[in-house]
Amino acid sequence: ELPESWADMEEPLLEGMCFTLKYLGMTLVEKPKGEDMAAAAIRRIVATARVGARKFQKVILTVSPRGISLQDADTKEMVENISIYRISYCTTDKLQNKVFAYVAQSQDSGALECHAFLSPKKKIAQAVTLTVAQAFQMALDLWEAAHAGR
Secondary structure (H helix, E strand, O other): OOOOOOHHOOOHHOOOOEEEEEEEEEEEOOOOOOOHHHHHHHHHHHHHHHHHOOOEEEEEEEEOOOOEEEEEOOOEEEEEEEEEEEEEEEEEEOOOOOOEEEEEEEOOOOEEEEEEEEEEOHHHHHHHHHHHHHHHHHHHHHHOOOOOOO
């Protein structure tokens, strides 16, 4: 449950805003950003996820100006930490409107990966997307502030 003025709240974002989502999967993409690319990648991930019929991993996705961190909701084990500088795009899918996805460059291979997550409600998927956008802006502001004196 997000307070009405959550978009104005910088404090919690600096600490990290948490969302509990289900991890649908990942697919490689050719381009770092773009609605069509993301929509196609999400379609592939959802189609693969449906075929697999396995139980999706429940994750706690934490968004902060440092990036996105993923933690297993059950074991509390850290799954991945993605630097904000490696994320090139994030979106809520127009058709699958409970799906939040982001594109990031793999730290290991350098390949572009689209990761998709299922949220319990459309509003939550949109909130994650807006929070990531806010984190980008805050990271930029912090970066600019740090470099202003040079």
